Amino acid sequence: QVLLVESGGGVVQPGRSLRLSCAGSAFTFSSYAMHWVRQAPGKGLEWVAVISFDGSNKFYGDSVRGRFTISRDNSRNTLYLQMSSLKTEDTAVYYCARERDPLDWSFDLWGRGTLVTVSS
């Protein structure tokens, strides 16, 4: 079954770090650009970051640039999000999503999400 599974969420204090993982299965992970999208409790969706299929290009949203780092290990079919200097406003469910087509940046496969709570 084609699947993305996130892990690594939890409760963390402001200013600390956390690393999220997203494991892909049953598709050629290394052929797809991958994104992180987050959703604060009761709120809408916010795009976080993207990494190209080979890891050579990365882009970030303004609210996380300089604090978060996206990376991937295609040998392990895994996407990562290293989050540093966390703020309370980073509290959200974090989804990884597969880019359907590099020409249109729609997301055709999503994980179930992992909850990150930033609180003292």
Added chain:
Amino acid sequence: DIQMTQSPSSLSASVGDRVTITCRTSQSISNYLHWYQQKRGKAPQLLIYTTSSLQSGVPSRFSGSGSGTDFTLTISSLQPEDFATYFCQQSHSTPPTFGQGTKVEIK
């Protein structure tokens, strides 16, 4: 960033109703507009990409139209499993941005 305005923010409808949700963008995005369905506690699912292309496996009662700055998602005959929140997303410019969502509830 391109601003997305969805309307209505919520609606009540009955099974069998025709439902229309609108998404307006702050600048022209050609056809780079996509629609997602999200059920409570679940991940979003792609319904429509590039304005009017139906994602594989999505029922044909879902359709999309529009261009430029005004776009529409239509559900031709609402089914019980369609009660959910719907989001639009633009990918014309980075960062991609989402509408605030339209919650479709049972009347």
